[in-house]
Amino acid sequence: MSTRILTLLTCGLLAAVGATQCFAADDGSAQALHKKHCVACHGTEVYTRETRTVESFPALKTxxxxxxxxxxxxxxxxxxxxxxxxxxxxxxxxxx
Ligand code: HEC
Structure with missing residues (x-):
């Protein structure tokens, strides 16, 4: 099952119990979170360097x-x- 489908399923469940943050978790807020927390030690160059270590979406999430x-x-x-x-x-x- 693709991650996108899983996310949609999870969002559906959350919507059923009244959580709305799922729908706010768009690219914009993810970008804001990243900017706020994730550029202190490394910049975005670690994601594009030739020797980057992450080789798949599951590995990226990990x-x-x-x-x-x-x-x-x-x-x-x-x-x-x-x-x-x-x-x-x-x-x-x-x-x-
Ligand atoms: C406390 C310092 C620190 C902060 C802050 C930090 N990281 Fe990292 N991150 C590291 C280190 C160290 C590495 C390994 C770098 C290397 O291998 O040269 C790394 C590597 C990564 C990689 C793998 C890059 C590759 O080689 O493909 C990703 C993706 C990543 N970080 C995402 C994040 C995200 C998302 C956040 C915000 C939640 C974050 N980092 C915040 C220290 C940090």
Whole structure:
């Protein structure tokens, strides 16, 4: 199952219980989150350098989670997904 479909399913479930942040987790807020928390140690050049370590979308999500945990940001899965998708759209371009 693709990540996009999974996200949609998760969003549907959340919508059913009245959570709306799913729909706010668009590229704009993911970009804002990234800008706020993720450029202190490395800039965006780590995402495009020749020796980048992330080679797939699941690996990207794992790495986002790893950095996020190191920062103790306590992000929800939705935020992790949104930022991973933002980085994928903008820099990595993995096929889902
Ligand atoms: C405390 C410092 C620090 C912060 C802040 C940080 N990272 Fe990282 N990040 C690292 C280090 C160290 C690496 C490994 C760099 C290397 O291999 O040269 C890394 C690597 C990465 C990579 C892999 C790059 C590649 O090689 O493909 C991604 C993706 C990433 N970080 C995402 C994030 C995101 C998203 C955030 C915000 C939640 C974030 N980082 C914030 C330290 C940080």
């Amino acid at each position: 790495q986002v989670r790893r950095c996020e945990m190191a920062l103790e940001l306590d992000w929800t899965d939705e935020k992790i997904s949104a930022v991973s998708q933002y980085l994928n759209n903008r820099f990595y371009h993995f096929k889902p």
